[in-house]
Amino acid sequence: GQNIDQPTEMTATEGAIVQINCTYQTSGFNGLFWYQQHAGEAPTFLSYNVLDGLEEKGRFSSFLSRSKGYSYLLLKELQMKDSASYLCAVMDSNYQLIWGAGTKLIIKP
Amino acid sequence: IAGITQAPTSQILAAGRRMTLRCTQDMRHNAMYWYRQDLGLGLRLIHYSNTAGTTGKGEVPDGYSVSRANTDDFPLTLASAVPSQTSVYFCASSSMGSGSPNEQFFGPGTRLTVL
Numbered sequence: 001g002q003n004i005d006q007p008t009e010m011t012a013t014e015g016a017i018v019q020i021n022c023t024y025q026t027s028g029f030n031g032l033f034w035y036q037q038h039a040g041e042a043p044t045f046l047s048y049n050v051l052d053g054l055e056e057k058g059r060f061s062s063f064l065s066r067s068k069g070y071s072y073l074l075l076k077e078l079q080m081k082d083s084a085s086y087l088c089a090v091m092d093s094n095y096q097l098i099w100g101a102g103t104k105l106i107i108k109p
Numbered sequence: 110i111a112g113i114t115q116a117p118t119s120q121i122l123a124a125g126r127r128m129t130l131r132c133t134q135d136m137r138h139n140a141m142y143w144y145r146q147d148l149g150l151g152l153r154l155i156h157y158s159n160t161a162g163t164t165g166k167g168e169v170p171d172g173y174s175v176s177r178a179n180t181d182d183f184p185l186t187l188a189s190a191v192p193s194q195t196s197v198y199f200c201a202s203s204s205m206g207s208g209s210p211n212e213q214f215f216g217p218g219t220r221l222t223v224l
Binding site: 045087 | 149150151152153154157167199205210211212213214215216217218
């Protein structure tokens with residue numbers, strides 16, 4: 001079966017760095033996406049990895065290792081507005097997204 | 110319209126009633142999707158459409174139907190609502206082509222309660 005695993009909840013301090021991990025087992029791989037979802041709102045696209053390595057976009061970076069079925073999202077210089085759920089999703093061989101349950105990130109002052 | 114709109118924003122529905130959730134996009138995306146999101150679970154795909162005139166079943170299609178008469182609109186119908194269909198429903202769209210991440214853009218969601 002297809003499976004995406006990520007921690008349910010994480011807590012971090014304003015100004016710090018946090019890493020949210022995601023492991024996956026899917027039928028085929030056509031890229032891995034990270035989305036941010038604030039409570040009561042729609043998910044919004046953060047990053048996309050299809051090749052191994054690190055993709056950096058401002059305070060956010062995303063890493064992929066296809067051989068390990070592993071990705072992480074790195075958030076630097078945390079701000080209170082970063083409090084949200086972070087969703088990991090893998091595009092499978094049918095070009096459909098398989099979604100993890102999301103990681104709720106709580107930022108404390 | 111800018112992006113994707115959904116209607117209604119929220120709805121309370123009696124079990125057994127028929128309900129259509131509306132979704133419209135103005136980005137000329139060829140692919141559209143319907144998801145439901147329940148607490149503790151990831152987004153689950155209900156139905157999708159890769160292009161106008163075609164639809165496909167996702168992970169949880171039972172009790173739902175869709176149509177795609179044109180590029181912009183992708184309504185989701187619950188023929189006879191049941192309490193287990195209480196959820197938040199998101200419509201999304203994406204372009205499908207080589208050389209791009211084909212990220213999905215989401216509408217604001219419809220919160221549906223079936224009593």
